[in-house]
Amino acid sequence: MTASDDGTVALVGCGRMARALVRGLIAAGHAPERLTGVSRTGRGARALAGEYGIRPAATLAEAVRDATTVVLAVHPDETADALAELAASATPRHLLLSLVASWRTEAIAARLPGVLVVRAVPNVAIAERDGVTVLADTSDGAALDSVRGLFAGLGQVLVLDEDLLEAVSALSGAGPALVARFAEALASAGRAQGVPAGTADLLAARAVRGTGALLAxxxxxxxxxxxxxxxxxxxxxxxxxxxxxxxxxxxxQGVDAAVRLSFGRLATA
Known part of the structure; x- marks a missing residue:
């Protein structure tokens, strides 16, 4: 039994990656009423509730009260405040799944004593159930298995040493944006040759999709x-x-710049 089977999943932060996760989980058959979202201003949670039918929560404590898995999906700069608030509500029955860049597992666990923490780096293609999620290797196999279960229907799941996760974030997490930038440039080059805009966009998109299928x-x-x-x-x-x-x-150089930025703001215990 996975964490997502025996309780709701609470999303703390309802931005881009949380949206991708919600879309993918619901497409994979996860009941939307078993997903609860809370966001700093409330707008993100309400937007996901309106679009996908998840339950919006007014407070973080409300969001995590009935949850087994708590997904931390806030900006790195907002993480310390979110963890301080979570410390009052999270208990050893919770599994904290962190999607936050530049925060190592031990840095989060130090702020939530007794709570199991797993760090994950998914990419936005999980929204289409064709992504890849990399988990930081931890000593708790049951926690890893639970998170594997959550992401199992959203694409491939890998486990790597946490020291590699900043590079993974740049390569895989940022990868869809880098590939999309190339597709954008390819379509633009086609338009410059006189190909109609819609057709150029379609041809570039299909080139990327077809190449991905060949590589996969x-x-x-x-x-x-x-x-x-x-x-x-x-x-x-x-x-x-x-x-x-x-x-x-x-x-x-682009991947190197992303890795250096992540290491530059890396939070440690």
Whole structure:
């Protein structure tokens, strides 16, 4: 039995990632009335209630009262205040699932004595049940199994050493935005060649989706490139120009910038 089976799931913070989680869970068959949301101003919780039918709570204490799993999904800068408030309501019967960037498991656990804590890095594709969620390896196998159960219907679930999670956040958590930026640029290039806007957007989106399907099916990036780029052809010319323009290095620098920002604000116990 998972935590989500024997009680409600309380979402503390109702922003982008909480929305993706709610959408994915409901699509996977989770009853919306077993999801409770609370947000700092109340607007986020009310929005999710209106769109998906979850229960909005007026206070954090109300949200977690009947919950077994508490999902912490606030901004890193708001985390200390949220944990201080949670300390008055969280008990050893709760499992705290943290989606907060730059807060290590021990930093959160130190503020919630007796509460099991699991840190997770999902990406927004969990909304479509096609995401990937990376869990920080902990010594409590039952807690990990419970969180695995929560995310099992939302895509793939991996467990890695927590020291890697800042890099995971940059690579996988931010990954959909980075890929979407490339799709945006690809569509823009198509429009510049005279392709109608809607068609250019569709072609770029389908290129990303189709490539993702090939990679998910076991093809390597090199194999996909080789299947398209014939010697002296259009694709080879385009790839050469991207390399000359510094695309690989730009991506590396982008991921590095995200990792450095996360480590720069890393909270420790």
């Amino acid at each position: 099916g076991g093809a390597t990036p090199a194999a996909v490139i080789d299947s398209v780029a014939s010697p002296g052809g259009m694709t080879e010319a385009a790839l050469r120009r991207l390399d000359e323009g510094g695309l690989p290095e730009s991506v590396r």
